[in-house]
Amino acid sequence: MVREIQFRLNGKDVSVICDPLKRLLDVLREDLGMVGTKEACGEGECGACSVLRDGAIVTTCMIPMGAVQGCEITTIEGLRETERGKCLIEAFADGGAVQCGFCIPGMVIAAESLLASNPHPTNEQIRHGISGNLCRCTGYDLIVDSIRLASERGNGLW
């Protein structure tokens, strides 16, 4: 049984006709072509599928479309067009945060979520802020450094 679900995606109104139980992740990746959001565990453990829902970080593999009606969703495709997103991406590149890259779009979303509520976090706060995003390559240190770099460079952005 399908329904029409309306929401805002990266600042634009979107309407999707789908089963209300379909995962937001599948709609983003397969129906809307937003493949920057990755699937790595499918059970809310790894954070690779993170987006912002009404500004709060959520894992889209656990969200039924019925719960998206009327929400504002921001994916990496939207964030990368913003000054904050650009600042984060540049800092991730310069700080050596990127290795295989599969966790990184979700990690950038987590960094945005953190800096939006705490523009100048301590290293411990950064570690806490990305603790829902698993990375198997980096050991996290260079990701922490990169988020701190973004926080310093982007003074005033957040």
Place this chain on the structure above:
Amino acid sequence: MRETPIGTPIRRLDAISKASGTQMYLSDYRFDGMLYSRMVRSTVARGRIAAINMPPLPDGYYFITHKDIPEGGVNELYMIKKDYRCFAEGDVRYIGETIGLLVGPDRGVLLDLEQGIVIEYEEGVPSISIEEGLACKGGPFVGDRNLFCDFTIDKGNIDEVLAKAYRVVEDEINTGWQEHVHLETNAAVAEKEGDKFIINISCQCPFYVRKSVAGLMNRPFEDIIVRQTTTGGAFGGKEHFPDILAGPLLVAVNKIGKPIQLVFDRHEDGAFSVKRHPSRTRFKTALDKDGNILGMDIDVVYNAGAYESCSYVVLQRGVFHAAGVYTIPVTRVRGRAVATNTFPSDAFRGFGAPQTLFAIEVHMCHLANELGIDPLELKKRYFNKKGDITVTNGHINDTVVLSEMLQQVMEASGYAQKAATYKPGSGKGIGISFYNHGGAFTGNGEQMIIKAKAKLHRRADGIVAILVGSTEMGQGLQTALAKIVARVLDVDQDRVVYDNPDTSCVADSGPTVASRSTMIVGKLLERAALEMKERWEEPGEIITQAEYQHPEGYPWDQSTFQGDAYITYGWGVCAVEVEVDPLTREVITKGVWSSHDVGVPIDELVVKGQIHGGIIQSLGYAAMEKLENTAKKGFKQVGLSDYIIPTSMDFPAQTATLVHNPYPYGPFGAKGMGELVFNGASAAFIDAVSRAVDTEIRSIPIPPETLTELMKHGA
């Protein structure tokens, strides 16, 4: 600008596309008319397939099995050996063995069909553990002893030394399975282009895939074109394992003709993919009355699982690293790879070395305890030096700089003061470990087996393309190799491109394994670039190519395993400080310090990323990555809520330093390092925990419940 040292970081070639989410991985691509597929796998660990009862297949759906292998094709995947089948046929040897591939347009229907298949088995008695495999529980299924291989290397006469020893200390160290957890699961899409087969695949070694599956079709290698897609982590898990996806897909595409996608979900990837070999290492160490080590008799057994794949080679590396960074006067090392009815064990960062290096480090600590001295004091006495004789009666050819590295780690960590202050059992402990990793293929494998080639192409537009089969999987190889080429040609970095390899276009530079790519392929590209530079003024396109040349003077006999197993090693020192919670036995890591000799780093930031990441993987291996296996259900911890890898909160920020020690046969003096950095932190961690709780630990991992049991029995 060109005066800056090679190691000065540049921005990684792949950083912006990956961070901004524009980088496409396999599952991000859609092909016209693409079908999906699901593997149908054995649910018993050992048995004969009595019947496969299929639900009716709707139009457009297929069930591909060994019967679909075309005339002349052979049901085997050609890895190192040809023992691994593409599809089970008659019998099954492990839970998760491929029986067939369901193919069709709708993934929901495929799931329903999979659940509707009833396979009847005549079940046998499986062996799961090393002990069960050695005991041939259920009867042997490989030879008459369940051994894929069994060999011994002697340096001197260990029997004489043991007989005359003042005392002999025996020890046994065990390590468990470890799952790679590359964030991107295994994934491939196969399709047909004209009369060629195309396999788009997340993998380390496109030429391995091609070689492995061509026999299924009875076609020459060239008829199979493998295109690597950007690979979201591998760690050895995508060295041979992609063949397991590529084989059935190829058979299916041959029959159906449309592009077919196979992407594992996380639980499939956890339950039904290769793992690190569990190990059991036993020592008999001969001591004289002054506490000097006279010799070691080391018995290494790896659990290889149901097929050999690369286990013989993994075991060789384990055996050759069994004495660690120590020169022991007399040694015997026996290695056995035992067959069990578990998912085949395979490559994983370190490739057999981490298990024996962990064992020797822990054993040296136990010897120090026996002798009543600080482990560091004992270990220092036996450090390898240039010219020392190895367990294979070859030589250490490197100038060994362990002492300088140790000095750096001592200063950064405050080891001496902490080791003296933290009393055994005080809940606080600091540990230290030493390790190395032989660079590139063992012995003369680069010369005899791999015969790597590398090609450079200056295109009409003036851009220089790197054309090699080596792959970027996160380790930074694109950046490292492009940097070498740009530096030699003295051109701007953005004039050099290095795309994901396509086997129909690039030179076979060998597999992306064995920490060989920067050291061997980088050197070939350096040579190709030097030739291009000489011809730079020529008009139009230029193609240059280099082939591997083995340095003279490093003898190796692969039939007896005698000589220089490795021309050079990377070296490492790691210290770890812990506190054990007195109430909950949770281990809190307070500090991690390391120093490495990687020759000369091609890019300091890339190297730093490798060090920090490798060390965390190693700490996870020792601390938390528990993976159990049962005869009835196979692997138990298969999702990421059960198989526990470190988060950003589990270990503190590290301090990592380097000692430059140029390697004459590497590009700009670089040596391999991707695996080295995995090889030692686990032992330092266990040393620290052992001291903190004053209990010897002989097995990893040690989650708090295991530590509690140990402390209870130790007390």
Place this chain on the structure above:
Amino acid sequence: MVETSYIPKDLEEALRLRKETGAKPIAGGTDLMVAHRRGTGVVPKFPWPVMIVSQLAVFKGIRLEDGEVSIGAGCTCHEIEVSELVPWPVRMAASLMGAQSLRNLATIGGNVCNASPKADLPVPLLMLDARLELASVSGIRQISLNDFLVGPKKTALRDDELLMRVIIPAVNPAFTYLWYRKIGTRRANAISKLSLCAAITIDTEGMVTDFRSASGAAGPRIARNRMVEEMLIGIPITDIEERLPAFLDAYDGILAPQAMPEYRRSSTRRMLEHFLRTAVTRPAHGIIE
């Protein structure tokens, strides 16, 4: 055709759907969407009809009512974690559940109704004598959390009922010392391996007037036993030490861990011992670590 999913527009419709179709609510989705997932690109399939209720404001809100804290069943762990109205141990438990992204989705209603022995929030809630308000088309009733949690994955929720809110009664006088500790599978983003919530009240005479303790992941149900607690009530705090062995043995008797029993039992014993012995020393700070 029978619908498999509904999106009710208000409580009335939700209650009616619950009554007529037996549809179960999905709020955060963190348990149900995962438990019934079917993989990439395939819609999760549930063995019963479901209704998505995350949009219903009636399940939201944390309020103080007659001195009691009322938490709407649809409140997320994040909302609970940051609310100053909520008692400390509940906030702690909420803050240590999963990762931030999970805490933004997971609700107290789901955590309670899932009735997992490893659930985080019910441990302090049980210790605090929380009650639940359940609604159906026939009306509203209240039930203690203790009576609600029948067994592993089993509750006293009737087929036509929905959980509306969780009510935490005021504690008077306030606890003197509090303890909450979750041992996870790792230091963040972890499932509970064991948890313990405890509280003690000591009056001006030094008499123990209340003591409570609840254990998570230590048996098929969250463990708490008033009779065992009473072993320490009504005695001078200075007598704790001599009562401790008998108390710890009795407390051990209410635990029934199947896996890692030695670890769960001995860690619980050490934590209780530590909490009580520290309380005896009468530290200035009310939260014992």
